[in-house]
Amino acid sequence: MNMPVRRRTGSLLERALPSLQWGEPIAAEFDDLYERMSHLLETVGGMPALSERTHWAPLADLHETDxxxxxEAELPGMKRDGIDVEITDRDLRISGEYKECQREGVLRxxxxxxxRFEYRSTLPVDVKTEDIKANLTDGVLTVTLPKAARAATSRHIDVTT
Incomplete structure (x- = not known):
């Protein structure tokens, strides 16, 4: 399967190891491989792209019933208003931000x-966007996405306690 290639100024190897001068064909191949791996992790694994180092993905399980x-995503310590759950077509996105705690003394x-965190997953079938439920209990966010026979529309889902 061919994958689209995003181009940047300067090759990945030139940015990572400026003292080494690779030939353009080798550097271009490594850039292409890097971009393909990034795209694979982003679309299949539900993980943010490799280039987005400031984001991380919470631990989560995706299972299918009939x-x-x-x-089920682990988000300990998060409040429901700090979590954003969105569905677009067949793409689920759970995002938010963990704030660092204020404390006294020196952090050792x-x-x-x-x-910022982000979990993404592409579902194999359309879902009923109007019937999606999101529930946060004991630090675990459970999002239930009922299967649909028709195409989905974009919708924001409120998280309840």
Whole structure:
């Protein structure tokens, strides 16, 4: 399968290792491979593109029942108004931002993720956008997307507690 190629100024190798001078054919092949891998991760894996280093994807499961798709995403500590759930055609997007906590003293170590997050998934069939439910309980966001026989329309889904 052929994939579209996005072009940037300067090759990936030139940006990463400016002291090495690769020939243009080799650098172009690595750029092409980088872009294809980025596109693959973005569309198939539900992960943001490799070039979007400021974004990260929350841990999530997507499973299918007879009449719906169910996504369960781990978002501990998030409030429902800080989560955005959108469906467009067959693409589900869950996004938001973890804010860093205000604390006293000097932070010596931190392993918590902060900043913008985004989970994306392309569903194999159309869904009933008017019947989609999103529920946040105990730090797990559950989005239920009923299957539809007709084409979907864009809609914003409110998260409930």
């Amino acid at each position: 009449d719906a798709y169910v996504v 170590r931190s392993t918590r993720r902060t900043g």
